[in-house]
Every structure is written in structure tokens, then in C-alpha cells.
Amino acid sequence: MKIALAQQNYHIGNFEQNTQKIIAAIGEARLMGADLVVFSELSVCGYPPRDFLDFDDFIEKCEAAVEAIAAHTSNIGVLIGAPQRNPNPLGKNLFNAALLLHHGAVQGRVFKTLLPTYDVFDEYRYFEPAFEWQVLHFKGKKLAVTVCEDIWNLGDNPLYRIAPMDELMKQQPDLMINLSASPFDYTHDEDRKATIKANVLKYKLPMFYCNGVGSQTEIVFDGASMVFDAAANLCGQMPMFAESLQCFDLNDDGSILQPILEPAHRLPSQELAPKTLQPQLNIGQIHQALVLGIADYFGKMGFKKAIVASSGGIDSAVTLALAVQALGAQNVQAVLLPSAFSTAHSVSDAEQLSQNLQNPYTTLPIAPLFDQFLNTLAPVFGNLPFGIAEENIQSRIRGNLVMAIANKFGYILLNTSNKSELATGYGTLYGDMAGGLAVLGDLYKQQVYALANFINHQAPIIPQHIITKPPSAELRPGQKDSDSLPDYDILDPILYQYIERHLGPSDIKATGADAALVDRILKMVNVNEYKRNQFCPIIRISPKAFGVGRRVPIVAKYLT
């Protein structure tokens, strides 16, 4: 039996485009001689559709799309993902389903059992879990079809009481097929391969694993669909971060004729992150994820051009470099907004950067506006000394200027905040925290440096002075980040222990960190939840990003 995997990039709710894309792949798979072509989880509507699932109209459109796709299955089997109404009067309204289409109609369906409801996932909000399990029959074979999380419990996942494959094995299936929408983070590539292989080793069946690809607001799906034969040999490995369609020839003995693989588009694992940070980072994968995150945000929103406030600092430099790679140099407008406190090198570094990148840039000094703000506010401020209010005014003047240009010319403002700043609240709401998409918001400052070095390793883009000079917001004379924050090599590991690893203060102190400093940092994180709550989507590259996957009360008193 020939089985094709279609690793595609869907647009949530864009039924016309998704349906066309699926039908086109069915046609290509047919030309490859495939008996069956497999698509990813909720392929019909895109994943995650979130509260669109509460609209009956949305479900009707999913049903119409399934019908349109079924019309193209007269001589090929198709496994697609779609929400299905729950016919039982009890339980949630919907199942998260995989449908087997053939001969122009739905021939079988399976429902997802294990519904991830943690981090960025909310599936139990919408779906009823399956309580019974049936293999699907296709051309004399029994297919054990599961949906994503269903293969993530091998009896050892404490989140779940059921292992769906254990149930399906009672019916003696011939092979396993899994439809996934499994997102990237820098830990996930290895975990995923190990989990799939563990399934093959346990059940001794070939596995056809089809994952979606593409960025959906903040979540980047990375593809990497794969095929194992019954002896747990990896027989197919599709690219990360790109669409792909491949066909595999499964023999009756469970062996697989290996296809000619596409170039893997994989970069070797590089551990450029400082050793004080616990995670082992594959900076090349992170780089690809961020570029795809930018490109898909713009492509799916119908935007072409970005604008970036270019300060001469490391964060805006890396953001600009990534934006140029994702959108093209002519589509990325840099704006330099020097204040009276900006150093000369800030302007010259930013100019050099855009000259290296060959993207347009313009310079608008903000000192006259700052003076006018102080004039206007003089009746209220009186003779009070310069302080944080005056720093924020400058940052918000910059926010207003870049947004004005964005509004005037239809650009989208890319935000340049990093995870260390967002964690500690070291940023100005409506100022440098403005923007439609945060490119670096899931990278700690040290990870931003690692990424800068990675970019320069490919080509000398970012002027070295931007990498070597001490970070500064330049909102008052001689300011340095280190006036307000601990050095990043101290700060970042403490933030990582708290945010990614959920360690409490005593456990973090037990790692040798200064006790008063730990208390100060955790307090900064928690009291600044109100700022992050108003922040734009952050491209997620870690197992715990700020945003939709981290839900913390704003009004609270914990560790503060």
C-alpha cells in the first residue's frame, strides 16, 4: 500500500484556500500512485480554531469543506482532520476527529481521546474525549488512526488515564497513522521523534506521522512529519518549517521502501547559548521558526511591509535582520528616533546595520517633541525632578511616531522586546512595548546575543559594536540596563528557573543564587503581569512563552 503524507500550512477559517490546498495535494498524491493520503489535525479549518468552534456557522463551513474534499476521493483514500458534532446528547458538542474519505464519502471516523489542556492548548474547552475506539478498514488493512496527543501516553504520562493505542491494539491493526498539529519549541524536535519511535517499539507496527506546518499567530508548527517501519527504522523524515508531500511504499511485512527524501533543510544542532542557561538550544531551528513566524503573520494577515524602530541596540538589530529575511529588504522600513540622550554611535550603528541589510531607513529626532511635552505638562509637573515619567514620555513619543508612519503607509510595527525585559517589566507600555507582533519576546537577552552571533556567522550583518557595547535604553544621560537590572548572565538563569521550570524562590536560592536578588526578580516578574497582559502576540520558541500559554492573575499578591 502506498501512503502519502501531506504536510501543509493552513490559514485558520480560510475554508476556500484550505480546501483548494487539500484537493491539490490529493491530485498530486494520486499522480504519485498513492492509495491513501494523510493530512494533519483539523486540516479543514486550521489549528487552533479556538472559540470559532463555538459558532455553529463555523462548524457548518467545516462540514461543507469535508463534502467538497470528499468529491475528490473517488479513487484514493484521504484522512483529514475536522471537528465533528457529538451525536450523543451528553458531553461537549464536538469531537476532534480524523475522517477517512473514499469513493466520494466519509467511510469512517475516529475521535481524539487525549485532549491537551495546558500551556497554549485548550482542547477540553471545546471537545468531548473519545470513549470508544475502532480501527478503520481500508483496502484490506486495519488502520489504527489517532490524533496528535493520543500517541503521547504510552501508559507513563501522568496527565492521562487512557492509552488509545492500547485500546486499538485489541483489534490487531496493521499500521499506525497519526494526524498532528504539534508545535515547535526548542525542546520538541528530539522529544517528538523519541515518542513516535517509542510507540513503534511498543506496538511493533509501522507509523505514519503527519504534522502540520506554519505559524498561527504565536504558535509555530514545524512539520517534521516522519515514517517508521515496523522494525522502528526511520524511513521518512520530512523537512521542518516547510510544506512537503511525500509518498511511502508499505510492504505487507511492515517494511517500507524508502523514498528519495527531499533535502532535509535541517541545520546542525548548535549550542551557542551561554552555559549558565539550562536549555540546550538549536539556534538554527529557532532562527527558522522566527523567520516563518514573521512571514506567516504577514502573509496570512494580508500585509506586506514592516516597520521597526531601530535604536542601534541588539534587539532591534536582530529583529530587523530577521524581518529582512522573512519579508525582503525593501519591505522593511527602519526608523531611527534619537533623543537628546542618544549616543552618536547609536545612530551610526543603526545606519550601518541598514546599509548592511540594504533596507530603507529614515531618522526623526524626538527632542523637539519631548520639549513640547514638557511644556504642555509644566502646569501639572511643576518643578518635580526628571524621573521615570520623563523616560516613558520619550518612549511613547517613539511609539506614536512609528505607529503614525505605520498607519499612514500600511506598515505593521514589529516589536523588539526580549523575554528578559518582558519578564521584569523593563519596558514602556504604549512605547517600546507597542507593535503587532513580538519577534524576540520568547528569547532571553543572552539568547538574543546567541542569535545575533548565529546571524553574523552566516553573513556579517550586525555591526560588531552593536553586539559588544553595554545595553542601554538611552532615556536619560549615561543610562545602562545594569542600572535597573542585574547583569543578564545573572538575571536570565533565574528567570528561566522560575518561568520555564516553575521553581519557587527556595528552590532557586538552593541553586546558589543570591537570596535577596531572587526575591527581587520574582517580584518584578509578578508585579509586571499587567504590562504583559497588554502585549502583542509573541512568536513562541520555548516550552513556556509569555502570552496565551501562561495565564497568571494580574490582581494578586504572590511573591510580591
Added chain:
Amino acid sequence: MKIALAQQNYHIGNFEQNTQKIIAAIGEARLMGADLVVFSELSVCGYPPRDFLDFDDFIEKCEAAVEAIAAHTSNIGVLIGAPQRNPNPLGKNLFNAALLLHHGAVQGRVFKTLLPTYDVFDEYRYFEPAFEWQVLHFKGKKLAVTVCEDIWNLGDNPLYRIAPMDELMKQQPDLMINLSASPFDYTHDEDRKATIKANVLKYKLPMFYCNGVGSQTEIVFDGASMVFDAAANLCGQMPMFAESLQCFDLNDDGSILQPILEPAHRLPSQELAPKTLQPQLNIGQIHQALVLGIADYFGKMGFKKAIVASSGGIDSAVTLALAVQALGAQNVQAVLLPSAFSTAHSVSDAEQLSQNLQNPYTTLPIAPLFDQFLNTLAPVFGNLPFGIAEENIQSRIRGNLVMAIANKFGYILLNTSNKSELATGYGTLYGDMAGGLAVLGDLYKQQVYALANFINHQAPIIPQHIITKPPSAELRPGQKDSDSLPDYDILDPILYQYIERHLGPSDIKATGADAALVDRILKMVNVNEYKRNQFCPIIRISPKAFGVGRRVPIVAKYLT
């Protein structure tokens, strides 16, 4: 047996304060002669603790609080709510539990079965549901103790497969006790009473229902704890929106000696909303919820003073009036920010309003700043005509000015956007959409007028001209809301059908609305998700508010 209900207002994560409050109520209940005192769901840590539950440190602090409270139970029984670790290796780490404390120790525990995972609720994200049920024994009585949602399935709630009280009835309990954290919306007061009474009618047992009170960021818990005897007579009704402690004397025959009730603090149901809006509104309850929402946000965040941009329009007028009621006139600073396009009456109306309210106000004209922005941007804007960019610049100048004053003097900016504006994107990010808390963000424009009339019905606060003049943003000459939006009596009902009722375009058109207009409005709602995503918390008064309870993809193409 004498049973007291303690309806209290907790501060999430503030273990010291919550514990003291609980211990104080135990003392008071003992003085009342109570055998047992009942607190609300997750009383020890406050509800909802959200992802704080992922921190082992947080759970340890809950455990320490339970221990501290148990030390005060030598001669009185106490039922409190707390997270409990799941001893079973399978399933989520925690249960949402009610604990019976007596003689200085935990004597029994029950776990919540029905875990709300919809709208603002995420309980399945954290908790394992109960799979077994035991009555608790106390002083010769068998208590059927449940937690909140557990009594919301009488076998007819399609969300759930289990009715916990059905299970408990097998052990022939003597009475029902429910610990709740059940939030206000304008439909909930009647629903709740009906549901509780339906339990009593079905199980023929007395019910002691204890709900929490107080606002937690956006969610307002409204109290209204109540007691029914076995014959389904309402024997106790505690106030809405206020703390209360009452003791009830339960006879062995299931009858209850009715206590002397506190004044109910209830306003008569008033239906001031226009009839074109479907919901029947109790404006008095909404008014109380908003005042409590403001007061608790400030009280629990440790803030005293608010600032409001006072435009002379209806939204800022109602916001100011509510803020003055919640915080006191001297703690609410109004700032008038007239532009060159502002009408004279805007300033005089806003001045009259603050004179009526007796709160401080100041006036800062923005024309010089606007001119300076145009000068600074001239090299980029050239001779392009005045447009939305120029409107947004003015709105963001205002945002910068009020935030500057807020930062300088420690005020919190109250946002004045209404639900009609937020739905359609009729507002400027970082301009009039700035603020720490949105007071009116869950009220459609017509509901804001109804609230204005309600406020003026109590005392003549809001100048009549503010209520009667056509709404305008005054960002260009002669501008009216109706230049960009349908009239609110057309717009609001369509928004309500889509947002609260989840109707799709064809169903809304079937109500008689203009087809092209429906399409235009639903598109406006969906394409502006990116703006709402960066908006501050909104005090929730409807069954479907924007914010944490409505999760819609930003990058999508549905109805757009």
C-alpha cells in the same frame, strides 16, 4: 445543628490576609454558636489562582494556610476550599477540594467532579475530576458536600456525564453544602437561585450554599449565598457584592430557623435597556458590580488614585461617576485634553461634570503637540492629506499625556472604551485604548446610556447635554461616530447576536437585519481581534465579555 456561611472577599495568593480573614470568621461563628462554618471555593488561595497552581511553592503555601486554619478548629467544624495534591500517579496533579477541619486537623475531604472549562473558566487545565464520592460525617450528620459546578448538572446539563449529587444520594446524606466561586453576570442571579432550588426539589434535602464575593481582575464574584430548607423554602439570602457572615439553625426534620437577615442591599430589577437589545438588564446590579470591580482592583493592587481622560462624552462621564463612587471624589483626577477639533461644549460639559462630582480636573490642550508631531513627520508624510493616521496621532498624544501624569503621581488610568467600540475596533491602540482597567468595556453603547440614566436617577450627576448630544471622537472637523459606524440602535443588537449568542451571519440576517450591514459588522469584529488582544482587563458583567473568556485567533480569515 447550627451552620454559618462566611461570604468573604479574598486576595489571590495573599495567604496571610486570607488566612487571617478565615480565622477571624471562625471566631465570629463560634460566638454565634455555630457547630460548622462554611467558606467558599478555593478560599485559602482565592479564586481563580490560574497558573500559580503550576508552582509547587504555591501549593505548599496553600497547605501551610490549611494547617494554620486547622489550629483554630478545636471546638468548631470548618469547611474550606483548597487545592489538594492528587495521590494517584495518574491524572492531573491537583484536585479542587473542600476540606472538613475539626479538632485541629483535616477530618475529611471531597474533590470537585465537574470542572468548568468554558468562557472564563479553565479548571480542567489544572485539576483532575473526582471519580468517587463520599459523604462527610460531622456530629452525627452526613454532609453531602460539593464544589460549585457540581450542583449545576441535574442530569440535564449536556456538558457533563456525571451528576455528583446523584452519587452522594446513595449514602443517604442529611443535608447539602456547596462551596462556590460563582461570578456575576447580568443573567446569573436568577439562574443561580433556580438551579439551587432545583437541587433542593430533586434531592429533598436542605442546602447551604456559600459563594465568594469580590472582584478578581476582570471577574466579579457577587456573593448572594443562600439557604433552603428541605421543603425548598428560601430561609437565608445573603447580600450581593458585600461580605457577610450568617448563622442558620437546622432542625433534625430539615426545617431551618430563619435568622434575622441583613438588609438585602438589593436594588429592584430595572429594565432601562432599549428593547432592541435582547437581554433583560438589572442596571442596579450592573452598577454595583462595576463599582466593586473598580474598588477591588485598586484596593488589591495597592493603588488609591485614578486618572480619567474626560472628553465631555458619555463614556468618560459614566466612568468618572463610577470611579468617584468607588474611590472617592478626591481620588479621581480628570484631565481634559481638547484638540483644535474639540467643540466648546466638550470642555464645558466635562467641567460641569467634575463640578457636579466635586473631583479635581485640569485642562491640557493638545494642539501644540499635534503641530509638533506634524512638523517632525513632515519629511515622511510630505503632502499626503489628513487621514486616520492624523486622528490616531491626536489620540496617542492624549494617551501619552495621561500616562505621563499617571506615572508621575502614581495614578492608574481608567479606560473608558465601551463594548460597541471594542467590538468594531473604533478606537486607537495606545491612545484611547490605553489604561489599566476598562470600566465600561462589557457594556454596549446603549447600555452605557442606560447606566447614565440610572446614575442620574439617583442624583443629577451627568449633565443632560452629555446624554443627548451625538457621540463624536472629535479627531477631525465635524466628526460623528455615525460617519464610521451604524447608529448604535442598529449596531448593538447585531453585535449582541454575534458575540453573546454566537449566531452566524445567516441567522442574524434572518432576524431582519440588513445583509450587507451584518457582513460589514461581523468583519469589523473579526479583523479587530488584534486590537482587543492588547487591551486591558474589562470588568465582566455579561455572559460573554471580551478578554479572558473569549479566545479568538488573531491571524485568521473567518467572516472577513
